[in-house]
Amino acid sequence: MxxxxxxxxxxxxxxxxxxxxxxxxxxxxxxxxxxxxxxxxxxxxxxxxxxxxxxxxxxxxxxENADIADDAGEVGFFSPHSWQPLMLAAGGSLAFLGIIFGWWLLFFGLPVILMGVWGWVFEYYHGENRTQ
The missing domain is CATH 4.10.860 (DNA Excision Repair, Uvrb; Chain A)
Incomplete structure (x- = not known):
């Protein structure tokens, strides 16, 4: 570092x-x-x-004497097939288009953003930890 x-x-x-x-x-x-x-x-x-x-x-x-292979290994977990970033991008696009064309469009973008964030956060909560 x-x-x-x-x-x-x-x-x-x-x-x-x-x-x-x-x-x-x-x-x-x-x-x-x-x-x-x-x-x-x-x-x-x-x-x-x-x-x-x-x-x-x-x-x-x-x-100074390190090789590239010394930094190899697992970086972290990344969701392989999540659709939530697409929903966040669509909501963000609507929200920023609302700044350009009219603030009323922001009210359509914010729920899409909130649904995308909610879906991304709770994407892997299934089974016994799932709330009813």
């Missing part, structure tokens, strides 16, 4: 330099604010990763 912390730190320095140059050159407040917020986010993530790297063991990415 040390490497990722350093990467986010370098990205934060670059974004800060871009924000300063952009702010002086364009005199535009919204873009400068967005870049400063991106700098803050990168700094926060970099600090978290660097702080956590002190407590955790060194991973293969932190060793």
């Amino acid at each position: 040390k490497l990722q912390g350093k990467m986010f730190g370098g990205l934060a320095v670059f974004i800060l330099a871009a924000a300063v140059v952009y702010g002086f050159w364009s005199k535009e407040a919204v873009g400068t604010t967005a870049l400063i917020l991106a700098f803050c986010m990168c700094t926060m993530i970099g600090f978290y990763l660097a702080f956590t790297a002190r407590r955790a063991d060194n991973g293969p990415q932190d060793r």
Whole structure:
């Protein structure tokens, strides 16, 4: 995690330099604010990763003599055939189209988003743990 912390730190320095140059050159407040917020986010993530790297063991990415195969293994569980991301994408599309065409369309998108989130969260609750 040390490497990722350093990467986010370098990205934060670059974004800060871009924000300063952009702010002086364009005199535009919204873009400068967005870049400063991106700098803050990168700094926060970099600090978290660097702080956590002190407590955790060194991973293969932190060793110079590591091979790619050293980082192999199970990453996690991913649902192989879930339809819920499609429902979330459709609901999100409706909601963002509501920002463009009219806020009334947002009221059709929010229930679709909520159904997608509900379905995704409770997708694997079947059997004895299932509520009636």
